[in-house]
Structures are given as structure tokens and as C-alpha cells.
Amino acid sequence: MIVKIVSKNFDIENSHKLEVAVKNGRYSSLNKLFTMTPEEVTKEVIASGLRGKGGGGAATGNKWQLIPDEHEKPTYLVINADESEPGTFKDRQIMEYDPHLLIEGIINSSYAIGAHHAYIYIRGEYVFWAKRMQEAIDEAYEVGYLGEKIAGHDYALDLTLHRGAGAYICGEKSALLESLEGKRGHPRLKPQQKEPEWFFGGPTVVNNVETIASVPYIINEGFEAYRAHGTDCSPGTMLFGLSGHIKNPGVYELPFGVSMTEVIEKIGGGVKDGKKLKAVIPGGSSCAILRADEINDITLDYESLQEHGSSLGTGGMIFIDEDTSIPESMKNLFEFYHHESCGQCTPCREGCGWVDKILGKILKGKGSLKDYDTMLDACEMLNGKTICVFAPSVAYIADSYLAKFKNEFDVLCKE
Amino acid sequence: MSEFKFSEENEKKFQELLKRYPDRASLSLPSLWMIQYQEGWISEEAMVFLADKLGTSPMDIQGIASFYTMFNLEPIGKYHIQVCKTLSCKLCGSEKIKSHIENKLGVKFGETTKDMKFTLTEVECLGSCGTAPAMSFNDDYVENLTVEKIDELLDTLK
Known part of the structure; x- marks a missing residue:
């Protein structure tokens, strides 16, 4: 079941060190890369069907094409390593065990979009991973994989690591760029038409760590090799995370399209302590919850999860056993969303708090059925009235908890 | 004029960083970090x-x-203990860990011990869901927390 493309070197001793990394194939894509034109690199990535692995699943190559042909200011590549979605802990594995793969991917991708400076925006809490990444960057500069002439070729690239400081919203790409520009992490208004992101007025691509770490394989082996894994619409692999009530939690690289129940049994070893499964949050906490009886036909790809009323998100699955209260779990997540709303838009800032407070009241045994309806109303208010997708996703997940586990709320709410 | 000043090392770092961004405004977060470490x-x-x-x-x-x-x-406090309170950690027993730490140090989360040795903070998802429950201890993560692990760590520092 497991296919190792991105995680190929994870088990090798000292895989994070340049010498070991190079021995095991890192930076081998560069020779081929510089025989290709940037357009050819982008075309190869488009043909591979690579999709963003940070949660959105947008086509990576198409995003690169949004960089306009003519522009005054420099182009930038920004790597989103602000991994903060509850249930998600995959990008840190890449930075811990194969930081040079990420750097190699950054060189490939920067070359494709014409960037000569790339930034990695890493969440503030990941101190160990920031140090490890910086060590790898320093090693790469020393031997000329970064700097003036990359591996002797006529192409210059600088790479700078930038630490966040504890704000979930900075995982939203425009908030991330605001933060990188030194401001509060407030998401920006979205343009009417498709256009790139902007960093100090320069056209910019923001990509997730795992997405960029997938590029060297595509350049080295060709798009067909990547497409040999996964499904037609979701080609390749993803680092899936298993956490919560599961026997073998961890990160596993699997091709898209594998059966969720098989993953639970064969990889996860089943629910912890031999209990029964009650629910699954399939791709980080911002995905609609699924009841155990809904997952039998689900395969782990964007389309299947969407058909079943949820989404693949970051691939970080949280398993919840039969003895766990769903209203309590929902309250836990709403404390998270209440805390992490950036505060820019009133419906989100206030709405997340309302739902959190009402849930608290219900859990204390002081709730009524009217409160249940008020939460549904609050979701309506949260949806579609804000700058970024934070509030709509909160509304969407709240709806799923309230509808699918109404029985548990009924028990707690009085007439 | 402010009485605060960067250390020599941080001033040097600041000047180096200036070259790496198109605008000095970007240096706000890196500088705040330098101040906090200093x-x-x-x-x-x-x-x-x-x-x-x-x-x-x-x-x-x-x-x-x-x-x-x-x-x-x-x-x-000298030691900042930040326990993850979000879902995967909660499902794996973070509440038991939190109350054990509170009992052991005699302060609640959100507080600092009188001798300014320990500060307890509850934090949102640390990205350690596969090794839950988890906390960060100053700059380091401590994962797969158990009551014994907490004892071992705190007893050497008390």
C-alpha cells in the first residue's frame, strides 16, 4: 500500500545531512532541470497533475502560470511551512528527515517561475525544524546548491527561512504574505480574476512544503512516472496523517485512491484499545466530520471525499472512538477557531465565539433546543460574509457535527 | 529614546537580514524574536x-x-511549559497531563510560579498529533507525554 516518493529517504540514517542526501539522490534533478526551459518544467508539472497538498488541492503548475510575462518587480516563491491545521503533522517530517529534498524542489520550482529569491515561512513553534532547515540551507549555500551559480549553472537563487510566531491564520496564503511583509496576519481581499499572489508588489507563488518536495521526482522521472500512482484526477501520492484513537498513529505516504477502511485496518492497526469507530475527521479539522457508517466506500482522493460530503484537506485524519462525546470534541475545535480567528471580519470574530460559548453552555447541562437552532443560525451568519475561507469552513464543519450527531445534542439539550 | 539595544550579535544579524528582504518592514517578526531571545x-x-x-x-x-x-x-518563568489542548492531544489524554502538571507545580495554566521558574500555558495545535499528547518545553517538543515523563522532566528542574 505504501509508496515512497517523498518519504523515500526518511528511514536512512542522517538523511538530513547533505552528504547522505546527495548519496541518496538529492539534487540529482538539477542536471536535467537546467537542460529544460522554465516553460518545459511548468508543462511537465502540469502534465503530472500535481495538486497542492496544503489543503486546497489546486493544480500546482497552473498556479505557476499565473505569473505574468512582464512585470516590474522580482518574482518570488514562498513555501508555506506554517503547518497548523489540527490533525496535520506531515510537512515537519520532510523538514526533519529530508530538508534537502525541499531545497531541491525549491530550486526546481523557482527556476520554473523565474524567481531568484525564495522564502520558507515556518510556524514559530517548529523551532527544532527551523534549525534543521537552516542547517540544510547553510550546507547548500556552502557547496553552491544555493547562491550565485546553482551547481555551476547560470542561475542564481537565494533562500531565506522566516519564522512565524503562533498564528494559525498565517497558513492562509495571503495572510502568510502579510505576515512575511512584517504585518499582522490578516488575509487579503481576493481578486475577481485569477492572478498570482503579491509580495511587496512582486508576483508570487505560495506552495506547500509537500507539494514542492514532490517536484524533483516529477523532473527526474517524468510526469508519467508520477501519474502511475494515484487516480486520474488525483495523481501521485500524499503523506497521510493518522491520529486520535488509532493504534498506529503516524505519517504514511500512500497513493491517492486507497480505501479509507483498509488504511484504518492495515496501516493504522484499527481503533485503539479494540474499540469501535464513531467518527473520522478526514483531512485536518476544517473538513466535515464523517460517521463511521459513511466511510465504507470512501477512497482517499479529492473526488471521493467530496462526493461523500467532506474533503481531503491536508490528509490528516483524526479518528474518534465510540466512547467520545461529539459535542465535547466540537467544543474543543471551536475553542481553537475562536482563538485563531484573526479578528478582521466581525462575523468570524464574533460568530466563532458565540458557537464556542453556546457549546460550553450545552455541555454544562444548561442548553436548550433553541441553542441548537441558534448555532445553526450562527453558521448561516458565518458563511460567505468574510474576507477569507476561515469562517465558511467553520460554518461548514459546524453544520456537519450538528446534523450528523443531532442525537447527542438532543440528549444534552432540554426542551 | 529607548533604553533598549540589540546585543552586538543581534545587531549584526539584523544588518545581515536587511539584505534578504525587499523591504525592511519584513524584519518585524525576526527582530521581535531576537528581542525575545535576548x-x-x-x-x-x-x-x-x-x-x-x-x-x-x-x-x-x-x-x-x-x-x-x-x-x-x-x-x-524560566521554563515555559506549553501543553497542546487541541483535539488529537485531547483524545489521547492531554487533560490528565495538564492536571498532573498543575498539581505538581501548584499553579494553574495561565499562571507563573512565584519563584518565576515555571510558566504554564495551554496552546492550540502544536502539529504533534501523531505523537500526542505533546507539549513544548521552552524551544523543544516533548511528545507521547505520560505522567512518568512529566515527573522525570520536572523532578530534575525543581
């Missing part, structure tokens, strides 16, 4: 100093510093 927290004097360095107002810097939860705007 002093343990970020004082108003330090914010005035930074505003001057970045060519902006102290109010602007305060607005930034107060937005990000990892910046300490008042002094904290």
Missing part, C-alpha cells in the same frame, strides 16, 4: 527601539507583537 520578553522600550529601527511607530510594532501569541509581552 530579554526573555518584549518590553515597551524594546518596541520603541524596534519602531525606530524599522521606521514605523511604536503603536504599529505593538499591534504586530500582540497579534502573535508566541511573543511574551510580559516577563515569564
Whole structure:
């Protein structure tokens, strides 16, 4: 079941060190890369069907094409390593065990979009991973994989690591760029038409760590090799995370399209302590919850999860056993969303708090059925009235908890 | 004028970083980090100093510093214990860990011990869901927490 493309070197001793990394194939894509034109690199990535692995699943190559042909200011590549979605802990594995793969991917991708400076925006809490990444960057500069002439070729690239400081919203790409520009992490208004992101007025691509770490394989082996894994619409692999009530939690690289129940049994070893499964949050906490009886036909790809009323998100699955209260779990997540709303838009800032407070009241045994309806109303208010997708996703997940586990709320709410 | 100053090393780092961004405004977060590592927290004097360095107002810097939860705007204990409270950690028993730490140190989360040795903070998802429950201890993660692990760690420091 497991296919190792991105995680190929994870088990090798000292895989994070340049010498070991190079021995095991890192930076081998560069020779081929510089025989290709940037357009050819982008075309190869488009043909591979690579999709963003940070949660959105947008086509990576198409995003690169949004960089306009003519522009005054420099182009930038920004790597989103602000991994903060509850249930998600995959990008840190890449930075811990194969930081040079990420750097190699950054060189490939920067070359494709014409960037000569790339930034990695890493969440503030990941101190160990920031140090490890910086060590790898320093090693790469020393031997000329970064700097003036990359591996002797006529192409210059600088790479700078930038630490966040504890704000979930900075995982939203425009908030991330605001933060990188030194401001509060407030998401920006979205343009009417498709256009790139902007960093100090320069056209910019923001990509997730795992997405960029997938590029060297595509350049080295060709798009067909990547497409040999996964499904037609979701080609390749993803680092899936298993956490919560599961026997073998961890990160596993699997091709898209594998059966969720098989993953639970064969990889996860089943629910912890031999209990029964009650629910699954399939791709980080911002995905609609699924009841155990809904997952039998689900395969782990964007389309299947969407058909079943949820989404693949970051691939970080949280398993919840039969003895766990769903209203309590929902309250836990709403404390998270209440805390992490950036505060820019009133419906989100206030709405997340309302739902959190009402849930608290219900859990204390002081709730009524009217409160249940008020939460549904609050979701309506949260949806579609804000700058970024934070509030709509909160509304969407709240709806799923309230509808699918109404029985548990009924028990707690009085007439 | 502010009484705060970067250490020589941080001043050097600041000058190096200036070359790596198209605008000095980007240096607000890296500088706030340097201040926090230098002093343990970020004082108003330090914010005035930074505003001057970045060519902006102290109010602007305060607005930034107060937005990000990892910046300490008042002094904290020598050891900062931050336990993850989000779902995967909760499902794996973080509440038991939290109450054990509270009982052991005699303070609640959100508080600092009187001797300024320990500060307890509950934090949102640390990205350690596969090794839950988890906490960060100053800059390091401690994962797969058990009551025994907490005892072992705290008993050497008490």
C-alpha cells in the first residue's frame, strides 16, 4: 500500500545531512532541470497533475502560470511551512528527515517561475525544524546548491527561512504574505480574476512544503512516472496523517485512491484499545466530520471525499472512538477557531465565539433546543460574509457535527 | 529614546537580514524574536527601539507583537511549559497531563510560579498529533507525554 516518493529517504540514517542526501539522490534533478526551459518544467508539472497538498488541492503548475510575462518587480516563491491545521503533522517530517529534498524542489520550482529569491515561512513553534532547515540551507549555500551559480549553472537563487510566531491564520496564503511583509496576519481581499499572489508588489507563488518536495521526482522521472500512482484526477501520492484513537498513529505516504477502511485496518492497526469507530475527521479539522457508517466506500482522493460530503484537506485524519462525546470534541475545535480567528471580519470574530460559548453552555447541562437552532443560525451568519475561507469552513464543519450527531445534542439539550 | 539595544550579535544579524528582504518592514517578526531571545520578553522600550529601527511607530510594532501569541509581552518563568489542548492531544489524554502538571507545580495554566521558574500555558495545535499528547518545553517538543515523563522532566528542574 505504501509508496515512497517523498518519504523515500526518511528511514536512512542522517538523511538530513547533505552528504547522505546527495548519496541518496538529492539534487540529482538539477542536471536535467537546467537542460529544460522554465516553460518545459511548468508543462511537465502540469502534465503530472500535481495538486497542492496544503489543503486546497489546486493544480500546482497552473498556479505557476499565473505569473505574468512582464512585470516590474522580482518574482518570488514562498513555501508555506506554517503547518497548523489540527490533525496535520506531515510537512515537519520532510523538514526533519529530508530538508534537502525541499531545497531541491525549491530550486526546481523557482527556476520554473523565474524567481531568484525564495522564502520558507515556518510556524514559530517548529523551532527544532527551523534549525534543521537552516542547517540544510547553510550546507547548500556552502557547496553552491544555493547562491550565485546553482551547481555551476547560470542561475542564481537565494533562500531565506522566516519564522512565524503562533498564528494559525498565517497558513492562509495571503495572510502568510502579510505576515512575511512584517504585518499582522490578516488575509487579503481576493481578486475577481485569477492572478498570482503579491509580495511587496512582486508576483508570487505560495506552495506547500509537500507539494514542492514532490517536484524533483516529477523532473527526474517524468510526469508519467508520477501519474502511475494515484487516480486520474488525483495523481501521485500524499503523506497521510493518522491520529486520535488509532493504534498506529503516524505519517504514511500512500497513493491517492486507497480505501479509507483498509488504511484504518492495515496501516493504522484499527481503533485503539479494540474499540469501535464513531467518527473520522478526514483531512485536518476544517473538513466535515464523517460517521463511521459513511466511510465504507470512501477512497482517499479529492473526488471521493467530496462526493461523500467532506474533503481531503491536508490528509490528516483524526479518528474518534465510540466512547467520545461529539459535542465535547466540537467544543474543543471551536475553542481553537475562536482563538485563531484573526479578528478582521466581525462575523468570524464574533460568530466563532458565540458557537464556542453556546457549546460550553450545552455541555454544562444548561442548553436548550433553541441553542441548537441558534448555532445553526450562527453558521448561516458565518458563511460567505468574510474576507477569507476561515469562517465558511467553520460554518461548514459546524453544520456537519450538528446534523450528523443531532442525537447527542438532543440528549444534552432540554426542551 | 529607548533604553533598549540589540546585543552586538543581534545587531549584526539584523544588518545581515536587511539584505534578504525587499523591504525592511519584513524584519518585524525576526527582530521581535531576537528581542525575545535576548530579554526573555518584549518590553515597551524594546518596541520603541524596534519602531525606530524599522521606521514605523511604536503603536504599529505593538499591534504586530500582540497579534502573535508566541511573543511574551510580559516577563515569564524560566521554563515555559506549553501543553497542546487541541483535539488529537485531547483524545489521547492531554487533560490528565495538564492536571498532573498543575498539581505538581501548584499553579494553574495561565499562571507563573512565584519563584518565576515555571510558566504554564495551554496552546492550540502544536502539529504533534501523531505523537500526542505533546507539549513544548521552552524551544523543544516533548511528545507521547505520560505522567512518568512529566515527573522525570520536572523532578530534575525543581
